[in-house]
Amino acid sequence: MTSPVFNILKLLDEAGIKYLISRYRAETIDIHATLVGERIEISVFEDDHVEISRFFGDENVLNGDILSDIIAGYVGETEQ
Known part of the structure; x- marks a missing residue:
């Protein structure tokens, strides 16, 4: 019997x-x-x-300034 890990890796490969x-x-x-x-x-x-979890995005390229907003939003969520 093959491990699910190896089955998944084979499919991806x-x-x-x-x-x-x-x-x-x-x-x-x-x-x-x-x-x-x-x-x-x-x-x-x-x-x-x-x-398995799937996440979809539109592949838009964001400028570097957005990183601070993303982190601030995350920190705000974790503090609640």
Whole structure:
């Protein structure tokens, strides 16, 4: 039996989709794939179940000044 992690990586490799593998929680391996206008987060848990989140965007290029606004909005949300 092949691990879900390797099955997912094989699918991404065969499709030519670039990805990063990360570890944010002790019980998961996280795979982040980026497509044009879309980002996919795939979490594979210790018990082999998989959770997938998709995020869509319009690929607009923003100027550097927007970063301060994004961070300020994030900090404001976490302080509430």
